[in-house]
Amino acid sequence: MISKNRIRFIKSLQQKKQRIENGLFVIEGEKMVNEAIEWVPQHIDSIYHTSEYKNEIKNDNTFSFNEITLQELKEISTLTTPNKVIAICRKLPTIDIKSNYLIALDGIQDPGNMGTIIRLADWFGISHVICSKETVDCYNPKVLQATMGAIYRVNVIYTDLVSFFKNNSLPVYGALLEGENLFNCELKKNGIIVLGNEGNGISETIKNHIDxxxxxxxxxxxxxxxxxxxxxxxxxxxxxKL
Amino acid sequence: MISKNRIRFIKSLQQKKQRIENGLFVIEGEKMVNEAIEWVPQHIDSIYHTSEYKNEIKNDNTFSFNEITLQELKEISTLTTPNKVIAICRKLPTIDIKSNYLIALDGIQDPGNMGTIIRLADWFGISHVICSKETVDCYNPKVLQATMGAIYRVNVIYTDLVSFFKNNSLPVYGALLEGENLFNCELKKNGIIVLGNEGNGISETIKNHIDxxxxxxxxxxxxxxxxxxxxxxxxxxxxxKL
Known part of the structure; x- marks a missing residue:
């Protein structure tokens, strides 16, 4: 069972403005929810699942766990074929590790690309993805889906990239069409790797700060x-080359 | 101007069955159409464009070039925001080059992934992407869009992968979760690189043929x-490592 009001509230979280105001976001499907239970259980607010969803939820969890019908799940889902379960989560915690390499994103717009890059960061144990304020919201449902759970293990931070570079002593690498040959050049053991917008690449402002x-x-x-x-x-x- | 019949016909090409029956497919937007004019002009059947589309089409082209209204373009487009021009093309030619490396796809389903892989092949000068019959159709509109024009320069072939491997003397590399460490192992100067389905990876049948x-x-x-x-x-x- 789920009330009409709650349905309306959950659907409102499809908008970035509502996600920011409430400090909440929505994840969908078994893979995303199971990884949240494993990695960030204290950040789950509530779970809504059909009778098909099986998970050995421990009793000491703080979130509510509600069985709903498939019809109700369809109402709150953004997917055309919803997959058994949805969870409402609170904004993710900051991870207190810093890796040798960081990724900086200068205006990535496509949610699939954004999520795929976060997943890639997680594979290589990169702790932070630093984003310009024009970059797509990492709590956008399509971004979350494309991360395949990596969002729980990578810090995604929105800030002014120029200030971030200035406050860091790390060398800044930028992917450009006219730079040193990646395969031949000497690469340092740490650094920030900047990736630019899909259509326009790295902006002129940021280019000036690439070492x-x-x-x-x-x-x-x-x-x-x-x-x-x-x-x-x-x-x-x-x-x-490490 | 475009007739109601022609609109219906162009829209029918959104279906794989119709594309195969007619040997035609549809490309959209300035980037895709301009690259087709540059790379495969003899395979263009007709172009439909709004007054905003500018291209110095030479007179010796064999295709028809028709101005239509934005409203008409919207009717034949699969995009929510159509971009000035659409072209109907005939099935692409076979390129008579063979590169040292080939890519084989074992059941890729996502059109975005498929298009991105064809674009990647083009970047590295890989002449052929060999696909199992379960792999998504390369003339699917979303695949074409994601290739960003690479489709004109890469042969995409659908066949039985096992027979293909048997008829080739090239070593077969497979991306698996339990294989040799890519960064440390010795890589040959030629070979077929197999990538598997998004959810299930490389199928058991194909695994048996990986060297x-x-x-x-x-x-x-x-x-x-x-x-x-x-x-x-x-x-x-x-x-x-080359």
Whole structure:
């Protein structure tokens, strides 16, 4: 059972403004909810699930656990085929680790790209993804889905990138179309790797703060690479050379 | 001007069955159409554009070039915000080059991933993407959009992967969660790189035909990587070691 008011409230969290005002966001599906239970249980506010959802929830949890019908689940879901369970979560905690490499995003717009980059960061144990304020909201449902749970283990911070670079002594690497050949250049053991907007790349303002422009060598004809795949090649090369 | 019949016909090409029956597919937007004019002009059947679309079309082209209204463009487009121009194309030609590396896809389902992998192949000058028959259709509008024009320069072939491997003497590399460490293992100067389905990875049948299982080393906690980013890291490593 779920009240009409609660349904309305949960649906309102599809809007960024409502998510910020309430400090809450929504995750969907078994994978995302099970990983939240494992990694950030203290940040779950409530779970709504159909009778099909099975999880050995311990009694000492602080969140409410409510069985609803498939029809009710469809009402609160953003997916065309909702998957058994939805959870309302409180804004995620800050993780108190700092890795040798950080990723900075300068205006990434596509939720799929954003989520994929957070997942990539998690794979390589990167603690922070620092985003310009124009970057898509990391609590957007499509971003969350694309992270496949990585959002619970990576700090995503929205700030002014220039100030962030100035307050850090780390070398700043930028993925550009005219930089040093990534495969041949010497890479440091730490640094910030900047990835730019899908259409326009890294903005002029940010370009001025890049210490080492790097380019992925091209062997064919594509004009550019998808930003998440470009980030993947860059991180792979950094970690291979470690 | 465009007739009601023609509108109905163009819309029918959104279905895979119709695309196969007619040997035609639809591309949208300035980037995709301009690249088609540059790379495969002889495969364009007709172009429909609004008055905003500017291109110096040479007179010796064989395709028809028709101005339509924005309202008409909206009717034939699959995009929520159509971008000036649409073209109907005939099935793409086979490119008569063979690169040292080929990519094989075992049941990729997401159109965005598929298009991104074709774009990645184009960047690295990979001539062929060989797909199992369960892999998403490369003429699906979302796949085409994600290739950003790379579809004109990469052969995408649907066939039985096992027979393909048997008819080729190339070593077969497979991206698995339990293989040799990609960063440390010796990589040959040629080969087929197999990427598996988003949820299930490489199928059991195909696994039996992999000569060298490879794994991207993990430094953090993500359970897996997005398939296009995994492919990007693998290709980046191969080309870096060349």
């Amino acid at each position: 080492i422009p790097i380019t992925i060598p091209k062997y064919g004809h594509a004009e550019s690479l998808n930003v998440a795949t470009a980030g993947a090649i860059i991180l792979g090369t950094f970690f291979q | 060298i299982p490879i794994t991207i080393p993990k430094y953090g906690h993500a359970e897996s990587l997005n398939v296009a980013t995994a492919g990007a890291i693998i290709l980046g490593t191969f080309f870096q």
